[in-house]
Amino acid sequence: MTDTVGLDVEAVTVSFGDLTVIEDVSFGVDPGTVTCLIGPNGSGKTTLLRVITGLLQPDSGTVTRPTTGARPVGYLAQAPAFRSQFSVRETLSFYADLVGEDVDSDSAMERVGLGGVRDRRVEALSGGMTRLLGIAQATIGDPGLLVLDEPSSGLDPMMSHHITETIAELADEGAAVIVATHDLGAVSRIADDTVLIDRGHVAATGAPNELLADTGASDLEEAMSALVSHEGDEVATRTAQSPRANGEGGDA
Ligand SMILES: Nc1ncnc2c1ncn2[C@@H]1O[C@H](COP(=O)(O)OP(=O)(O)OP(=O)(O)O)[C@@H](O)[C@H]1O
16 A cells, blocks of 8 residues: 555645635645544535545646555545445445455455444444445555545544544555544544645644644644634535535445
């Protein structure tokens, strides 16, 4: 999985009609590290991740990705959808076949700890297990870049810890990992770096302890609150809740 080239996002701008949701965003993620993308609801994190995976073309700017692995990018969508009748093993074999011949799916299953439920159907998995299945499918083919959208949202603390440890291990194996999350406890545990997005702009970057030092805050929630603009919050929240069609499945 090791690559000397990580992820490089350079001056990316994305608009939907008249609404510019990402403007002139630049940052990088080194191989073997975890960068957490944080920011308020509707600030543009998912949009940026979709550009990073190549699912969405930016209006301007460039994205340079690693080239190692049987596929370059593994992606966990915010709401991954799998075939309900497939078992865990069948689901992962299906994705492995899409990636290429002789691509192993068992190691991905074991890596996230789903070996014990390999024959359970997707429809019978808990929410946490479904997220683990999503992470497992994202790792098939050992991509050099892993893009994970809210991997631990809505999970109990033990499952959340398990998922964040798994993510840290994937980076230790050499992948460049970018994770969008509202779980600031997880950010403190696993982030080598953070990118704080506010209204489509980079409001701050740095390791979690640098954000704390820069703001004099005692925790990341306080630091984030100090760094984001609070003007027109009501409008931003309404926009974030407006219906939209992303049409994402579980694969990049
Ligand atoms: N396909 C689309 N068409 C129109 N507007 C969109 C589309 N996708 C996203 N948006 C808008 O872009 C903005 C950013 O949305 P995005 O989902 O990227 O935010 P986010 O930071 O991931 O939010 P959250 O934390 O709530 O998941 C929002 O105002 C959203 O309504």
